[in-house]
Structure formats: structure tokens, C-alpha cells
Amino acid sequence: MVSNHEFWHPPPLGFLKYNIDGASKGNLGYAGFGGVLRNDTSNILSIFHGHLGRATNNMAEAMAMEQCLDLLVQEN
DSSP states (O other): OOOGGSSSOOOOOTEEEEEEEEEEETTEEEEEEEEEEEEEOOOEEEEEEEEEEOOOOHHHHHHHHHHHHHHHHHHH
């Protein structure tokens, strides 16, 4: 049985929510990152992804955050 805390929840009314992730196959290995922006009705507004070549999982996570912040700045 799956508990409720394991499901995605939309942001509060009037807010947007970015979910991001980065990963590598091995910890220096082929890496990538991505994210999705949704509104309070769960509609997808934006998706991004990228490949880093060989990188650590921490580098991939950091790149996901950097890309997310860049997109937020560009939209405002």
C-alpha cells in the first residue's frame, strides 16, 4: 500500500511549482538533469532537460537548480 505522502501535490492556489532532478550513472558517469513547471491546477507549463556528459550526481543536481533559476529569472 502506498501512503499519501508519496504522491505529487500541486502548489497552493495562485502559485507555480518546479520539480527538478539530476542524476548520473556512476558517480562520475554519464549525467543529465531535467525539470517540470506546473501551475495550481497541475497543468504543465514548461519542461527542460539537458545532458552533461561525464559528471557527478551532485554536479547534475546543481545544474538542474541552475537551469531552473535561469528560467525563473527569464520569465520575470
